[in-house]
Amino acid sequence: MPVNSINTIPPDISICLASYNGSKYIVDQIKSIIQACDSVENLTWELIVSDDLSTDSTVEMIRPLMPENGLIVSGNRLGISKNFENAISRARGRFIVLSDQDDIWEIERISYILDKLKHCDLVVCNLKFVAQDLSPMGYSMWDNISPSSSLLLNIFRNRFTGAAMAFRREIFEAAYPFPKSILHDVWLGCTSLLFKYKVCFLFESPILFRRHDGNNSDIGRCRKAPIFRVLFSRIVLVFSLLRILISKKNTFL
Secondary structure (H helix, E strand, O other): OOOOOOOOOOOOOEEEEEOOOOOOOOHHHHHHHHHHHHHHOOEEEEEEEEEEOOOHHHHHHHHHHOOOEEEEEEEEOHHHHHHHHHHHOOOOOOOOEEEEEOOOOOOOHHHHHHHHHOOOOOEEEOOOOOOOOOOEEEEHHHHOOOOOOOHHHHHHOOOEEEEEEEEHHHHOOOOOOOOOOOOHHHHHOOOHHHHOOEEEEEOOOOOOEEEEOOOOOOOOOOOOHHHHHHHHHHHHHHHHHHHHHHOOOHHHH
């Protein structure tokens, strides 16, 4: 069960979820998170939801579901990357686990990643693609792209997906602050490789990764961004990585 909110001892893990107008699916997601965390014996955990000023009933719907050591904070229209940063900045756990608002965690999700984090700093698990009604789409994330711990390859084509990621707190400290123009998962993954943290990939698929019209991510879709936009985003990423390398190399290298 979650640690008591008045307990000053940090929990083992912090689940960080960024929400925005997620009322359609978020209740099922939070229920699956609670089930997965409670299935691990003697695990202490907390759930932090940063809501980016939803205009629907997201906050009202999740408030009764929040565990004893849960926290809902305002994102103040920060955008997805800064909204995740806001959630993670409130986390107290040794390990940080990211969550989207519209997926479903299978019960093995936490036990899988905790086993990997014994000898890794950041773990990216596989994802099962499902339709909005949770019917299988017949493929997983690693069917679309092979995982790689090469920084150069990830700059060229990102292998990091926030919904699949868990990492040690030190990685957030290395990656902070998140550039607003770069997605949080790309940034966390690439800064982990830049500062030589050990990145592992989990081929099990303990998450049902729901695809619907409201997704922020284009993973698993056939959409192609204009080439100039892709090139510009890569250039921004490289310069941002160089900037943080120079500013933090004495601390994290």
